[in-house]
Amino acid sequence: MEWNVWALGGIVVLAAATGALAVWGSRNARTTSDFLVARRTVGAERNAAAISGEYLSAASFLGVAGLILKEGADALWYPIGFTAGYLVLMLFVAAPLRRSGVYTLPDFAQDRLGSARLRLLASMLVVLIGWLYLVPQLQAAGVTLSTIIGLPYWTGVVAVAVIVLIGVLGGGMRAATLVQAFQYCVKLFAITVPAFVLCTVFLGEHSSRLRGLDENAPPAFERATTVRISTDVRLQVAEPLWLWVEGGSGAGVISDSAASGPSSVYVSPGVYPVSEGAELRFPAGASVPVVADAAPDNLSWLLPQDGGFRGLFETYSLILATFLGTMGLPHVLVRFYTNPSGDAARRTTLFVLALLGAFYLFPTVLGLLSRFYMPQLLVTGKTDAAVLQLPGAMLDNWVGGLLAAITAAGAFAAFLSASSGLVMSVAGVLSRDLLPGRTWDFRLTSLGAATVPTLLALGAVDRDISESVGLAFTMAASTFFPLLVLGIWWRRLTAAGATAGLLVGGSLVLVAVLLGMGVQDTQSWWSVVLRQPAAITVPTALLVTIVVSRATRYRIPPGVARVMLRMHAPDRLGFVRDRAGEHVGTDDGKRPHSQGRHHR
Numbered sequence: 331m332e333w334n335v336w337a338l339g340g341i342v343v344l345a346a347a348t349g350a351l352a353v354w355g356s357r358n359a360r361t362t363s364d365f366l367v368a369r370r371t372v373g374a375e376r377n378a379a380a381i382s383g384e385y386l387s388a389a390s391f392l393g394v395a396g397l398i399l400k401e402g403a404d405a406l407w408y409p410i411g412f413t414a415g416y417l418v419l420m421l422f423v424a425a426p427l428r429r430s431g432v433y434t435l436p437d438f439a440q441d442r443l444g445s446a447r448l449r450l451l452a453s454m455l456v457v458l459i460g461w462l463y464l465v466p467q468l469q470a471a472g473v474t475l476s477t478i479i480g481l482p483y484w485t486g487v488v489a490v491a492v493i494v495l496i497g498v499l500g501g502g503m504r505a506a507t508l509v510q511a512f513q514y515c516v517k518l519f520a521i522t523v524p525a526f527v528l529c530t531v532f533l534g535e536h537s538s539r540l541r542g543l544d545e546n547a548p549p550a551f552e553r554a555t556t557v558r559i560s561t562d563v564r565l566q567v568a569e570p571l572w573l574w575v576e577g578g579s580g581a582g583v584i585s586d587s588a589a590s591g592p593s594s595v596y597v598s599p600g601v602y603p604v605s606e607g608a609e610l611r612f613p614a615g616a617s618v619p620v621v622a623d624a625a626p627d628n629l630s631w632l633l634p635q636d637g638g639f640r641g642l643f644e645t646y647s648l649i650l651a652t653f654l655g656t657m658g659l660p661h662v663l664v665r666f667y668t669n670p671s672g673d674a675a676r677r678t679t680l681f682v683l684a685l686l687g688a689f690y691l692f693p694t695v696l697g698l699l700s701r702f703y704m705p706q707l708l709v710t711g712k713t714d715a716a717v718l719q720l721p722g723a724m725l726d727n728w729v730g731g732l733l734a735a736i737t738a739a740g741a742f743a744a745f746l747s748a749s750s751g752l753v754m755s756v757a758g759v760l761s762r763d764l765l766p767g768r769t770w771d772f773r774l775t776s777l778g779a780a781t782v783p784t785l786l787a788l789g790a791v792d793r794d795i796s797e798s799v800g801l802a803f804t805m806a807a808s809t810f811f812p813l814l815v816l817g818i819w820w821r822r823l824t825a826a827g828a829t830a831g832l833l834v835g836g837s838l839v840l841v842a843v844l845l846g847m848g849v850q851d852t853q854s855w856w857s858v859v860l861r862q863p864a865a866i867t868v869p870t871a872l873l874v875t876i877v878v879s880r881a882t883r884y885r886i887p888p889g890v891a892r893v894m895l896r897m898h899a900p901d902r903l904g905f906v907r908d909r910a911g912e913h914v915g916t917d918d919g920k921r922p923h924s925q926g927r928h929h930r
Contacts, residue, residue, distance in 0.1 A: 337478040337718075340735030341742050344516060345493055348746055351509045374674045376511055378681030381665045383510035385412075385682075386517050386689060387463070387748030388470030388714075389799035391741050394690070396713035398697025399704065400624040402631030405697075407645055408800075409690035411652025413683065419657045420679035426818045426897035428666050428675035434759050435663055435810065442817045444887040445825035451832055453763045455809050456660045458836075459802050460756035461783045463659070464749060466798035468787035470714065471745040477715045478738050484788055490742075491784040494749045498757065498776045507668070513747040518689055520740020524717075524733045525692040528699055528724050546629040548617040549705045557709045559608045564622040565709065567597050571619070574611035610709065621711040631701070644858045647865035651804040654868060657814055658806030661751035664758065696720060717741070753779045800862075801843065808835030808867040812875040818897060820879075821890050827879025835871030839863060 390412065397405035432438050435456055440449035468487045475486035548568040575595050601622055604610070612618075625631035634645075656662060666675045700707065700716035703723040707713045718741060721733035753776055760775035812831045816823045846860035859866065887893075 335731075337731075337734045337738035340737075340739035341475075344739040344742050344746075345489075348493065348509055348513070348743075351512055374677035375681055376507065377665060377668060377674075377678045378685060379511035379514045380507045381510075381662065381678065381682050382685040382689070383512070383514035383517070383743075383747040384661055384665075384751030385686070385748070386514065386744055387799065388467050388741070388744050390689070390693065391517060391521065391744035392470055392474075392714045392717050393466075393799065394693040395697040395700065395717045396707075396715070398694055399700040399707065399716050400621070400713045402625050403634040404625075404641070404645065406634075406694065407648050408652065409693065411649055411803075412656070413686040413690055415653050415656025416679050416682050416686065418653055419662075420676055420683070423657050423814055423818060424666050424675040424679045425673065427663065427814070428671065429897050429899070430893070431896070434755075434762060435660055435814075436759055436763060438817070439813060439828065442887075442890075442893055443823065443825040443828055444889070445829070448825045448829050448832075450763065451829060452810075452813070453759050455805075455832060455836060456759045457756050457779075459658070459805050459809075460660055460752045460779070461786065462802040462805060463661070463799060464752045464756075464780075464783035465787045467745050467749045467752070468784055469798070471742070472787065473712075473714060474718060474738065474741050474745070477712075477718050478734065487784060487787045490745045490749055491780050493746060494753055495776060495780050498750055498753050498780075510747045510751065513743040514685065516743040517740045517747075518685075520736045520743070521689060521692040521696075521717075524721055524737055525695045527729070527733060528720065529695055531724055532699055532702070543628050543632050543701075546627055548620070548627050549701060549708070551612045551614060551616050551618060551705060553614050555612045555706055557610045557612070557706045559604050559606060559610065559710060561711070562603065562606050563709075563711050564601055564603050565619040566601050566622055566624070566626045567599050567617075567619045568626045569617040570596065570598050571616045572596055572613065573616065576609045576611075577607045618705040618708055620708040624708055624711075624713075628701075640855055640858050643865060644862045647862035648800070650868050651800060651807050651862070651864035653807075654811040655803030655805075655807035655864075658810030659802070660755035660759070661748075664755045665751075693717070699724070749780075801839075804862075804864045804867065805836060805839045807864055808839050808871050811868065812872045816872075816875060816879075821894055822879055822883055822886060823875070824879045824882045824885045825887070826882040826885060827875045827877075830878040831871045831875030834874045835867055838867040838870060842867070 390409070394405070394409050397408060427438065430438055430441060432441050436449045436452040439452040440446065468490055471490040472483040472486035475481045475489070476483050573595055575593060597619075602619075620626055634641075666678070696717050700713075700720055704716050704719060707716055707719075717737055718734070721730045721737060724730065725733065756779035757776040760779060761771040764775070809832045812835070813828050817828065842860045842863040846857070
């Protein structure tokens with residue numbers, strides 16, 4: 331197809347520009363400070379663009395529109411939460427965290443509470459959250475290349491990992507700041523131009539379709555459509571329909587018919603399994619069966635909170651995860667260490683709110699348009715491909731090809747910027763906690779930080795990108811939110827309390843994930859709690875941290891008053907002291923910390 335060539339050209343141009351900027355930005359990178367915090371000289375506007383660039387990941391560029399297509403109004407909480415989390419960050423964390431003068435989140439934990447064991451636990455969680463966030467970025471890269479070019483899934487995963495490593499190994503944070511600011515501009519352009527053009531086309535020719543959105547009926551195929559099932563799915567059929575089935579095997583009305591040979595099948599309302607390899611041919615006007623966890627009809631898609639109290643619980647759980655999880659994402663927090671002052675960190679967050687708010691207006695539009703032009707994605711469950719395929723579905727000419735190239739470049743920019751920030755944050759923690767902290771140690775750990783999630787992504791099971799990223803937010807909210815907020819604003823926090831909170835919050839999330847893998851009924855209470863556990867895990871972790879801290883109040887670090895003064899005093903008073911690796915306090919209240927971990 332012609333538009334595949336256009337899309338490949340867009341990806342090649344974006345990759346070449348990214349590599350060139352990475353090389354140019356790394357020309358003066360020499361010290362560990364260059365690699366980890368860009369010498370703490372990044373201005374508020376440029377840092378905000380870089381944060382927005384790495385924060386707008388695959389979940390934002392592809393996943394939000396895919397969830398809008400599948401879930402409708404309920405999915406709007408994802409972009410709201412992704413943006414509003416920075417408001418909480420600006421109010422409670424940004425400026426004090428920068429004034430702490432440390433390099434990484436584990437540095438903050440040890441500097442504030444004086445515990446080497448707590449530092450090690452925080453380091454393990456940073457690595458875990460970083461990898462949880464990295465895997466869906468690499469998965470999305472594989473899906474993108476396989477969707478628009480037809481290359482094997484693994485090529486996209488490996489290609490993004492290699493390009494990211496080139497930039498990180500070359501110049502670390504100095505190079506990444508320039509590259510990620512550029513990639514934010516690419517992503518904003520790549521989402522706004524197609525949205526305006528396609529929306530204009532829709533309103534000019536097909537605006538009458540909007541009248542069908544308030545009907546209690548499933549979407550329908552406008553023309554005869556053939557859908558090939560690439561992975562096993564369970565389909566909801568809301569209205570009776572006839573279809574032609576060929577290929578596949580397994581149980582159920584649809585798949586049994588497919589196994590017996592090509593045949594015309596009458597399907598009554600219900601939920602049916604369809605196996606990999608099946609080919610479903612729908613006549614024009616047939617209702618669209620949807621995957622089991624999608625809104626089955628237009629009215630429930632349009633209206634929020636169709637699930638009653640169960641749906642309300644899921645919504646509030648999502649709000650907690652996205653609002654509070656932002657401050658615990660390691661690749662976001664490390665950016666605030668690059669600002670020259672606490673006031674600059676607060677201004678950076680304010681700019682980020684404006685930049686993210688501008689971006690998230692447009693995936694919603696593309697998700698709405700996909701409901702009309704890409705209903706076959708509701709059958710396969712591959713709704714994350716909506717942004718990539720929509721231009722070709724609406725405009726079968728060179729304009730559609732050009733828009734496809736633009737969206738492909740934007741998608742690739744999303745993978746590269748988010749992945750590079752995550753690799754840097756994980757490598758920075760590993761290099762300072764496992765090795766002496768020199769520049770070559772950072773480069774060495776970067777290889778490991780990228781290799782492990784690459785291997786996981788190659789064997790990962792398909793899942794909605796935004797939901798996979800939501801798992802990282804839930805883990806961050808359930809662990810680092812209590813540590814950061816109480817560590818900054820409550821002087822009675824102890825190392826024992828923080829450790830207990832991290833262990834309880836992280837363990838509850840992991841248990842929910844493991845148990846959720848075996849649940850098939852996506853509409854049950856049990857499934858909702860396991861899929862969105864933040865409403866339980868976050869308050870539990872916060873309560874455990876406070877209770878254990880009060881029970882161990884005799885172990886409050888002796889230097890806490892000095893640390894709190896440094897975090898909250900205005901910058902002009904001069905209390906901020908950027909450390910070169912030394913840690914203040916005592917190791918679990920027993921012995922002084924060693925000095926000089928950081929080498930220039």
